[in-house]
Amino acid sequence: MIAPPPRPAAPRLPPLADLHRHLDGSLRPATLKALAAARGVRLPDDIRFFTHMGLDAALARFETTLACLQDPDAVARVADEMCRDAAAEGVTTLEIRFAPRLHRGAPMQRIVDAAIEGIGGRAGLILCALYGDPPDAVRALVDLGRGKAVGLDLAGGPLPAHRWGLMDYREAFAAARAAGLGRTVHAGEGRPPSEIIAAIEHLDAQRIGHGTTLLHDPRALELVIERGVVIEACPTSNVHTGVIERFDAHPLPRWLSLGVRACLNADNTLLSDVNVADEYGAARRMPGMTPALWRRAIEHGHRAAFPRR
Ligand SMILES: [Zn+2]
Numbered sequence: 324m325i326a327p328p329p330r331p332a333a334p335r336l337p338p339l340a341d342l343h344r345h346l347d348g349s350l351r352p353a354t355l356k357a358l359a360a361a362r363g364v365r366l367p368d369d370i371r372f373f374t375h376m377g378l379d380a381a382l383a384r385f386e387t388t389l390a391c392l393q394d395p396d397a398v399a400r401v402a403d404e405m406c407r408d409a410a411a412e413g414v415t416t417l418e419i420r421f422a423p424r425l426h427r428g429a430p431m432q433r434i435v436d437a438a439i440e441g442i443g444g445r446a447g448l449i450l451c452a453l454y455g456d457p458p459d460a461v462r463a464l465v466d467l468g469r470g471k472a473v474g475l476d477l478a479g480g481p482l483p484a485h486r487w488g489l490m491d492y493r494e495a496f497a498a499a500r501a502a503g504l505g506r507t508v509h510a511g512e513g514r515p516p517s518e519i520i521a522a523i524e525h526l527d528a529q530r531i532g533h534g535t536t537l538l539h540d541p542r543a544l545e546l547v548i549e550r551g552v553v554i555e556a557c558p559t560s561n562v563h564t565g566v567i568e569r570f571d572a573h574p575l576p577r578w579l580s581l582g583v584r585a586c587l588n589a590d591n592t593l594l595s596d597v598n599v600a601d602e603y604g605a606a607r608r609m610p611g612m613t614p615a616l617w618r619r620a621i622e623h624g625h626r627a628a629f630p631r632r
Pocket residue numbers: 343345478509532590
């Protein structure tokens with residue numbers, strides 16, 4: 324029997340797009356419980372993020388969800404449920420992302436195939452490399468995704484201990500382009516806007532995840548507008564990681580009024596206890612948001628999806 328989706332569809336919203344939704348942060352609560360019980364994983368009392376917990380603490384919670392998602396069956400199940408849940412929210416353009424190397428229950432190719440199988444043609448799949456990965460591993464991800472995935476992402480965040488940084492992935496991202504994969508990069512997630520510039524100039528990023536510091540540097544803003552780069556905004560997630568003070572303080576309305584192609588996304592439906600219908604519903608009340616800007620954000624989301632083959 325298929326469990327009902329966790330939330331009813333929000334009323335009176337047009338069809339929505341969600342381009343930034345992590346598989347390992349978007350399990351149904353009941354599925355997390357079932358997978359944890361079957362695999363002997365101990366769950367915390369409450370796995371959800373909370374306001375201003377910080378990016379590192381937020382990232383640490385993925386260890387628990389990932390412990391439940393090591394094998395292809397679990398990956399396929401969650402990918403399938405994510406597609407059903409998104410459809411119930413009114414999402415008609417969906418991209419799901421995950422980092423195959425964090426799922427060690429089978430060779431990476433089988434893990435990717437499981438995600439593709441679970442998605443069953445209802446969403447695009449983005450493969451995430453992680454900040455700090457060796458460049459060869461990022462390059463290998465491109466081969467893994469060729470003809471199957473729609474895009475390549477760089478997720479997580481840079482740490483001082485990392486030997487490799489964003490600039491070291493130039494070759495891999497160029498290979499992604501040559502392989503027909505879209506490029507998106509988690510950049511400027513509370514970190515300096517120079518990271519956004521580097522992602523666009525060196526990794527040829529067509530989309531930026533978060534980009535909350537975009538307005539801190541006019542050069543970054545100019546580059547994003549000039550190249551039509553899309554910013555995947557995730558305000559609730561940003562409040563949880565503490566890179567944005569409050570939901571209403573998110574720069575989305577300002578971005579849109581300046582001509583930035585930005586859209587709203589859930590990031591992690593389980594961990595942030597949110598969906599993109601909630602985000603669009605709440606964004607209507609952001610200071611500076613107008614109905615026209617709000618509709619434009621929805622259009623940007625649909626138009627910025629990476630082509631599927
Ligand atoms: Zn993300």
